[in-house]
Amino acid sequence: MLTRIQDFIQLASKDLKTTPDTARDATGALLQYIQHKADPKDFQELENRIPGAAELTKQAPAETQKAAAGSHTTGVLGSVTSTAASTLAGTGVGSGLQMASLLQSAGLSNDKFAPFVSTFFNFAKPKLGNELVTRLVGKIPELKHVLN
Secondary structure, three states, X not given: OXXXXXXXXXXXXXXXXXXXXXXXXXXXXXXXXXXXXOOHHHHHHHHHHOXXXXXXXXXXXXXXXXHHOOOOOHHHHHOOOHHHHHHHOOOOHHHHHHHXXXXXXXXXXXXXXXXXXXXXXXXXXXXXXXXXXXXXXXXXXXXXXXXX
16 A cells, blocks of 8 residues: 555656656645645645655745745746646635646646645545545645546
């Protein structure tokens, strides 16, 4: 059974046919995004249940951390296509753009955004449980759009 964040990175790299570095960077970006959008107690629980998640979240570059917190630059957002944004938009284009820009800046191509997020939650759900996943997704509508 896969349990560590490193296991997910290897799985994502293989399934999405991307490099391990890209999978690691995209995972760090997604974790940063979830951290800034979710309830702090829920995110702490995620970090506690997936070994290595806390360390990877802290390793994200300063640019990624600022963008995840909502302090993104026009240059980063301007490079995201409307197709990628619509893939992740859900209830708000701004949030979809923010998440898309983070994943793109990590080196993930637009066509892999939704499969990457789905793969992450498929990996995490057995560790987090339905209740925690429901709370996380409930706070981040663009995740709900991708996962449904």
